[in-house]
Amino acid sequence: MHELGVVFYVIRDVKAVAEENDVTRVDCVTLEIGEVSGVVHELLRDAWKWAVKKESLMADAELEIETIPAVTFCEDCKRDYPTVEYGKTCPHCGSNHTFLVQGNEFIIKDMQVE
Amino acid sequence: MGDVRVIEVKQSVFAENDRRADALRAELKAHGTFLLNLMSSPGSGKTTTLAATFKALRGRLNMAVMEADIDSDVDARAMDELGVRAIQLHTGGMCHLDADMTAQGLRGLEALATPDAPIDLAILENVGNLVCPAEFDTGASANAMILSVPEGDDKALKYPLMFEVCDVVLINKIDVLPYFDFNLERCRERILMRNPHAKIFPICAKTGEGIEPWADWLVASVRAWQA
Ligand SMILES: Nc1nc2c(ncn2[C@@H]2O[C@H](COP(=O)(O)OP(=O)(O)OP(=O)(O)O)[C@@H](O)[C@H]2O)c(=O)[nH]1
Ligand SMILES: [Mg+2]
Ligand SMILES: [Zn+2]
Numbered sequence: 001m002h003e004l005g006v007v008f009y010v011i012r013d014v015k016a017v018a019e020e021n022d023v024t025r026v027d028c029v030t031l032e033i034g035e036v037s038g039v040v041h042e043l044l045r046d047a048w049k050w051a052v053k054k055e056s057l058m059a060d061a062e063l064e065i066e067t068i069p070a071v072t073f074c075e076d077c078k079r080d081y082p083t084v085e086y087g088k089t090c091p092h093c094g095s096n097h098t099f100l101v102q103g104n105e106f107i108i109k110d111m112q113v114e
Numbered sequence: 115m116g117d118v119r120v121i122e123v124k125q126s127v128f129a130e131n132d133r134r135a136d137a138l139r140a141e142l143k144a145h146g147t148f149l150l151n152l153m154s155s156p157g158s159g160k161t162t163t164l165a166a167t168f169k170a171l172r173g174r175l176n177m178a179v180m181e182a183d184i185d186s187d188v189d190a191r192a193m194d195e196l197g198v199r200a201i202q203l204h205t206g207g208m209c210h211l212d213a214d215m216t217a218q219g220l221r222g223l224e225a226l227a228t229p230d231a232p233i234d235l236a237i238l239e240n241v242g243n244l245v246c247p248a249e250f251d252t253g254a255s256a257n258a259m260i261l262s263v264p265e266g267d268d269k270a271l272k273y274p275l276m277f278e279v280c281d282v283v284l285i286n287k288i289d290v291l292p293y294f295d296f297n298l299e300r301c302r303e304r305i306l307m308r309n310p311h312a313k314i315f316p317i318c319a320k321t322g323e324g325i326e327p328w329a330d331w332l333v334a335s336v337r338a339w340q341a
Contacts, residue, residue, distance in 0.1 A: 002209045002246045009127045017123055027118065038245065088274075096307065108123040 003043040026058035028112040034105040035070040070103025135213035138253030148336040151254035156242035158262040159286040162319040170329035180219040199226045210246035244273040258282040267301035277308040285316045
């Protein structure tokens with residue numbers, strides 16, 4: 001997966017927000033990541049530690065990760081269910097006409113700054 | 115120590131790329147250039163398919179190619195030898211292309227366009243994998259992927275997002291069907307389960323078999339884009 005690439009995007013966006021808000025130092029960034037976004041948290045944290053060191057504005061910034069649970073909706077029986085447990089097949093009626101309603105997110109939630 | 119405060123951001127990391135991709139699409143539309151984002155696993159036959167496609171389109175569309183190999187220019191040189199206008203994109207080790215990198219490549223291609231040979235169709239040979247490229251909008255007018263017979267007919271089950279984002283799936287290397295337990299009908303069903311609107315073209319890039327309907331689809335799509 002593209003953990004390092006994603007970290008670069010986060011740093012780009014955080015720097016833009018910091019500039020708009022006269023921030024001198026970023027202490028912590030909180031991300032909200034969908035359960036099935038495919039991002040491996042361990043790899044993301046490693047990439048983060050490596051990449052922020054190069055940024056004077058956020059050289060020691062911490063990374064917090066909050067998980068958004070994955071939910072799939074069934075078009076046949078109109079109910080939803082946890083994606084990770086049941087995958088593409090609806091546990092209520094066995095249908096495959098299902099789609100993901102949440103769990104694919106990758107959001108910068110907030111940042112603690114000085 | 116300054117004052118510590120919290121800034122609410124609530125911004126999708128993909129939102130910025132999506133915005134840039136939409137801007138690029140609008141610019142391409144205004145220029146009359148159709149951008150096709152071509153994705154696949156390594157070795158599925160992208161370069162061979164591009165060569166066959168170029169031959170089939172000769173006299174109908176002006177085609178150019180952007181090659182996104184991580185660290186070589188063999189594909190761009192192969193295109194060059196066929197007379198296809200081509201440039202090499204430098205991905206800097208990234209596992210996918212985003213809208214910014216694509217826009218840079220297009221500027222490089224524009225330099226190769228002439229008034230009597232404008233670029234109707236620009237094809238982007240994306241980085242070879244079935245996961246990362248599917249997640250980033252490049253600003254393309256359409257997405258296509260190549261699935262080759264030796265990879266197996268279950269790929270739509272294993273890489274759902276890739277099949278969801280593709281308008282076209284080319285099933286390549288059909289000449290080797292007798293040697294693999296690849297079921298063309300089953301493969302078709304699995305693709306359509308992920309994406310009911312997918313156009314599926316079985317081809318043999320090596321001999322050119324099946325390339326004609328695909329070339330016709332490209333001509334119709336480019337004309338509609340330019341209309
Ligand atoms: N039998 C058969 N072989 C093919 C066909 N198309 C491509 N090949 C062979 O598959 C190999 C890879 O083809 P390429 O066109 O280089 O594939 P690619 O996707 O561009 O490869 P990378 O850029 O390295 O990822 C070559 O040896 C081709 O000759 C086909 O239709 N049938
Ligand atoms: Mg190639
Ligand atoms: Zn159901």
